[in-house]
Amino acid sequence: MADDDGGSRRDFLYIATGAVAGVGTLAAVWPLIDQMNPSKDVLALATTEVDLSSIEEGQSVTVMWRGKPVFIRARTPQEIDEARATPLDQLKDPQSDQDRVVKDPWLVMVGVCTHLGCVPVGDDGDYDGWYCPCHGSHYDTSGRIRKGPAPENLPIPEYVFLDDTTIRIG
Amino acid sequence: MSNASLGTRVVRWIDYRMPIFTLLDHAVGSGYPTPKNLSYWWNFGSLAGLVLVIQIATGIVLAMHYTPHVDMAFASVERIMRDVNFGWLIRYVHANGASAFFVVVYIHIFRGLYYGSYREPRELLWIIGVIILLCMMATAFMGYVLPWGQMSFWGATVITNLFSAVPLVGDAIVSWLWGGFSVDNPTLQRFYSLHYLLPFVIVGLVVLHIWALHRFGSNNPLGIDTKGDKDTIPFHPYYTVKDLFGMGVFFIIFFAFVFYAPNYLGHPDNYIPADPLVTPAHIVPEWYFLPFYAILRSITFDVLFIPAKLMGVILMFASILVLLILPWLDRSPVRSAKFRPIYKQVFWLLLVVTVILGIVGAKTPSDPVFADKCPVAEVTEEEAAAIARGEMEEKKPPFCFQYVHLGQIGTAYYFLHFLVLIPLLGRFEKTRPLPPSISEPVLGGGTAAGAAVTREKA
Ligand code: HEM
Ligand code: FES
Secondary structure, X not given: OHHHHHHHHHHHHHHHHHHHHHHHHHHHHHHHHHOOOOOHHHHHOOOEEEEOOOOOOOOEEEXXXXXXXXXXXXXXXXXXXXXXXXXXXHOOOOOOHHHHOOOOOEEEEEOOOOOOOOOOEEOOOOOOOEEEOOOOEEEOOOOOEEEXXXXXXXXXXXXXXXXXOEEEEO | OOOOOXXXXXXXXXXXXXXXXXXXXXXXXXXXXXEOOXXXXXXXHHHHHXXXXXXXXXXXXXXOOOOOOOXXXXXXXXXXXXXXXXXXXXXXXXXXXXXXXXXXXXXXXXXXXXXXXXXXXXXXXXXXXXXXXXXXXXXXXXXXXXXXXXXXXXXXXXXXXXXXXOOOOHHHHHHHHHOOXXXXXHHHHHHHHHHHHHHHHHHHHHHHHHHHHHHHOOXXXXXXXXXXXXXXXXXXXXXXXXXXXXXXXXXXXXXHHHHHOOOOOOOHHHHOEOOOOOOOOOOOXXXXXXXXXXXXXXXXXXXXXXXXXXXXXXXXXXXXXXXHHHHHHOOOOOOOHHHOHHHHHHHHHXXXXXXXXXXXXXXXXXXXXXOOOOOXXXXXXXXXXXXXXXXXXOOOOOOOOEHHHHHXXXXXHHHHHHHHHHHHHHHHOOOOOOOOOOHHHHHOOOHHHHHHHHHXXX
16 A cells, blocks of 8 residues: 555656646647747738729728728729628628628728639629639629639728718728 | 877767767768669769758758848848848758758658668668658748748638648637637747757657668669578668769759749749738649648549548548558559569559649639630520529530549549559569569579569660
8 A cells, every 4th residue: 555655646746747847848839839829010900091092983092001903992892782682692601782882982991802812803703702812702782702613702901981081090 | 000090089978978980880971881783863962961951951041130020020031031141052952942841851762762761671761751751841841831921821711721621620620720819929839849840850850760771771663572691782882972973963952943043933912012811813733732722622522421621631641651551552562663563554554644734733723624604604694694683504614624523533543652552563463573682683693583674674
């Protein structure tokens, strides 16, 4: 019995030593891993202001936000009607057009294909919206995915209207 | 002893204190017995080592002139091409060296598949080889990003985005890989750091690979074990000379590319500086990734609860990882395809399918394979209006055989080969009789051996 006790005390020491070494190693490895995450200066650049006054109906501009293109389009009434007339059950990622805009006629969305990250081309595709040339995804006039391998609609970034013709993205 | 030359005495002095010459002699010298029937397919291991040395030598020199910054990387590579003395030569050797590396290693791998070199007792040797392949792929992928051309940028974007398919933590992984919200300067700098590091990791793995090789020595075209001195010859001078000859042939072909077609295997779009706002119409990876890219893109449908995008990524990785378990999938009593009549055909079919997948990887998935253009559905004006109002289903065009379909067939066959055909053949294939030893077919020994020789000539 005495022997057993000795054994279990030793086991305890082994386990305790191992646990301390394990935690210590994790604590040492984490900074080495976390340094690869976006740094503070990269995070600080995370907002962009855009003046919309020079964009005319039917025109799009592309601005950079967090190193990504953001499409801003002054949609024509037909485009808006077309987007709103589409029944939701025809959509792969159902979302109403109204949920995707803050104020008409402005459609603001991240111009990065939800498949593997290419930039779709405007005024193109089978749904008069955007077309991604990389693997053939078609987006409609609301930037919703209609056909092709992309799983989701083009994402809407967070943005607010600072006044009638200025928005801040991010 | 006393009339030994100075050189010999120096060698002996060192070897007594640190037996490095003995080690070399056992590794690649006269002290390493090697099967005497190795064919030229056994040259590709030493060629791979040669190319690794070339890549490291040229890479270190390129690094003296290259600037890893998004604003300067492209210009610094152009400066290497135009202004640095012999910079054009060094860069073309490095860029074509990457292709040569994959040519050589792919041949090396298919050699192993044909002659059953992955079989017991060389499983670990084979597994280390597969890990080397994975490291090579990572190295080449990150190296291709460094010139910061359009293909560099968009290739990096598409490939890193693959990880967004991972459930729950996908987006966190991608932003961790990027160090930001898109492929940008932090990404370029870390890729440069790792591109410098990984080749040296490969060197370490190659040492382990050769260590494992020397435990049992090379396999050979007959796939039978060596049985004593009659079956072997010393590595030096026989195979050192043969390997040198192979290197000569390799250099002729390699430098024909470097000097006469240095950009043949590259993509012209990579001479356009990276532009994060414009995607090239047709993104293709380097040729050596094409079969895997085809597998990735061929999954266009969800599999049970796994979304298509994730499934494509899983299968792409699985297509290489399956090689790791190959030694246990193949239970045939015989190693070499020479004595496996059905496996031999299945092997060539796999090679053809892999090449077809490579072709598919370079094409636009929706392009038809046989016609000029796929027919479109005929829609009348009323029907179009009804579809727009949502009162009618969209019309399906008539079926058209596209590259994506060819890719699906190829992908299915690829996995069928490893997961079904190999285990079945191991059980049911009727193999041919093996010669009793390596020497006997050569010296015309036993009857089985005699038979083997006639078949080989046929
Ligand atoms: C496993 C071995 C290696 C492979 C397969 C490889 C592959 C590549 C590839 C495909 C490129 C792009 C070439 C181009 O299109 O311009 C590249 C570029 C580069 N590599 Fe490597 N590399 C290897 C080893 C190294 C090493 C050891 C270093 C540094 C010590 C290095 C430094 C560079 C540099 C500075 C560039 C950018 C200049 C350029 O694009 O030509 N490489 N590498
Ligand atoms: S990245 Fe757009 S379809 Fe693949």
